[in-house]
Amino acid sequence: MLKKVVLAGGTGFVGRYFEQHFRNLGYEVMIISRQTPHIGWEDKQGIKEAIDHSDMLINLAGKTVNCRYNEKSRKEILESRTDTTEVLGLAVEQCENPPSLWINSSTATIYRHAEDQPMTEGKGEIGSGFSVDVAKAWERSFFGFQLPKTRQIALRIAIVLGDGGVMTPYRNLVKFGLGGHQGSGNQKFSWIHIEDLFNIVLFLRKNEGLEGVFNCSAPNPVTNRELMAQLRRAMNKKVGLPSPAPMLAMGAFFMGTETELILKSRWVMPERLIKEGYPFTFNHLDEALGQILKSSMG
Numbered sequence: 001m002l003k004k005v006v007l008a009g010g011t012g013f014v015g016r017y018f019e020q021h022f023r024n025l026g027y028e029v030m031i032i033s034r035q036t037p038h039i040g041w042e043d044k045q046g047i048k049e050a051i052d053h054s055d056m057l058i059n060l061a062g063k064t065v066n067c068r069y070n071e072k073s074r075k076e077i078l079e080s081r082t083d084t085t086e087v088l089g090l091a092v093e094q095c096e097n098p099p100s101l102w103i104n105s106s107t108a109t110i111y112r113h114a115e116d117q118p119m120t121e122g123k124g125e126i127g128s129g130f131s132v133d134v135a136k137a138w139e140r141s142f143f144g145f146q147l148p149k150t151r152q153i154a155l156r157i158a159i160v161l162g163d164g165g166v167m168t169p170y171r172n173l174v175k176f177g178l179g180g181h182q183g184s185g186n187q188k189f190s191w192i193h194i195e196d197l198f199n200i201v202l203f204l205r206k207n208e209g210l211e212g213v214f215n216c217s218a219p220n221p222v223t224n225r226e227l228m229a230q231l232r233r234a235m236n237k238k239v240g241l242p243s244p245a246p247m248l249a250m251g252a253f254f255m256g257t258e259t260e261l262i263l264k265s266r267w268v269m270p271e272r273l274i275k276e277g278y279p280f281t282f283n284h285l286d287e288a289l290g291q292i293l294k295s296s297m298g
Contacts, residue, residue, distance in 0.1 A: 002028040004054040006099070008088055009061025011035050013165040017194050018058065018201075030054070032061075032088075041087060051088070052095040056205060057102040057150075059088055062138075066257050069130055081138040089145035101151045101205055104142045108158040108190055108217055108268040110135035115186055118221075120271035121156075121213050131260065139213070151211045153204055155197075158217035158268050161288050162194030163296040170231060179232045179240030182248055185225035187265035190217040193282035193291070203278050210276065217268040222285050224262070234289040 005022050007015055010031040022029050030050040031038040039046045051057055061084040063076045085104060092098045111119035112127030119125065126132060139154050159166055173179050197216055204210055222230070232240050243251070245263065252259045270278075282288040 002026065004028045004030060004050075006030045006032065006050050006054050006057045008032040008057070008059040008084060010058075011038070012060060012064075013162065014160055014194065014197065015060050017162060018060070018198060021198050027055070041084065044087070044091065047087065048091040048094050051091050051099060053097045054099045055101075056201075057088060057092065057099045058201065059085060059102070059104045061085075062105065065131065066261065068253075068256055069258055074130060078134050078137060081134060082141040085138065085141045089142070089147075092145070092147055092150055098147065098150050100149065100208075101153070102147070103153045103155060103201060103204065104138075106139050106142075106154040106156045106213070107131070107135050108156045108215060108266055109264065110139070110156055111266070111268060113187075113265045114267040115188065115265045118267045118269040119215075120269050121215055122271065124215075124268070131264075151208070153211055154213050155200070155216045156213060156268070157197065158190035158192050158215075158221075158266060160194050160197055161191050161292060163292055165194075167292060170227075171235065174228070174231050174235050174237050174240060177237070177239055177241060178243060179228050179235075179237055180242030181223075181225040181228050182243045183224065183245045183259075183263045185223060185228075185242065187224050187263060188221050188267035189224050189227045190221040190266040190268040191227075191285065191288070192217050193288045196281050199281065200273065200278060203273075203276075207276060214272050215268050215270045216273075217270050218280060218282060218285070218288070219270060219274060220284050221267055221269075227285065230285055230289055234286070234293050 005027045007018055010019055011033045019029050032047055039050055063080040067073045109131045110126055111124045142154055161167055200216055248259045
């Protein structure tokens with residue numbers, strides 16, 4: 001019988017990659033999404049039936065944070081994470097044969113702005129502000145469920161690099177000669193290659209003693225200055241104009257987003273994954289960028 005995996009919010013950049021790679025491994029993939037033809041979030045019975053007898057439940061649902069944080073957006077960003085997590089938890093509780101593993105997305109943004117020291121699962125300091133409040137509420141709603149037959153793992157995911165997603169705007173900046181550093185350029189950029197993110201899920205599936213919170217980031221974060229320099233190098237662009245913070249604020253306003261996404265220093269270390277022996281495929285940013293640019297041209 002085919003093993004079954006349920007991807008909640010499985011139609012985004014990460015979800016599409018996961019779907020394809022799980023299918024390649026011979027899994028039956030069920031997707032819960034607002035988009036047809038998938039199982040809708042209001043279809044509680046359909047959700048329960050999908051999750052029952054599944055091998056793994058992975059929740060990637062959540063409205064993009066790449067928008068202006070007005071009141072309406074803030075409400076949608078929060079509820080699209082906590083409400084979906086609640087729906088899934090209630091469904092798991094009703095399953096006769098619940099999945100042995102439920103992985104819920106969280107975000108590396110839960111930690112404070114850090115230019116002085118790396119944030120690990122054990123010693124990381126939780127930050128403050130809207131994005132952090134969302135992350136805390138998200139993890140609270142997830143770990144609020146006591147599920148004796150299901151391991152629960154929250155992935156505090158750094159910026160995911162792959163063919164699509166955040167790489168698109170960064171490549172456009174470089175292409176149009178604006179690929180210099182942003183703000184001071186000293187803010188840390190913690191990242192993870194999408195292939196490692198997928199392999200981490202398989203690693204956590206296999207290691208049945210693991211649960212709780214895991215930082216999902218490559219072991220070698222870079223500064224924003226290094227990120228832009230490596231991108232220019234990978235794309236053969238000699239010149240990149242830097243963007244001082246006031247200019248970014250204006251640009252972000254016109255692009256309908258927030259500068260926090262670029263200016264917050266995210267210095268996150270995957271201490272637990274390293275300790276448990278997860279072998280990263282992409283340890284260094286230049287390897288990741290090289291692979292992504294090659295595959296998007298191929």
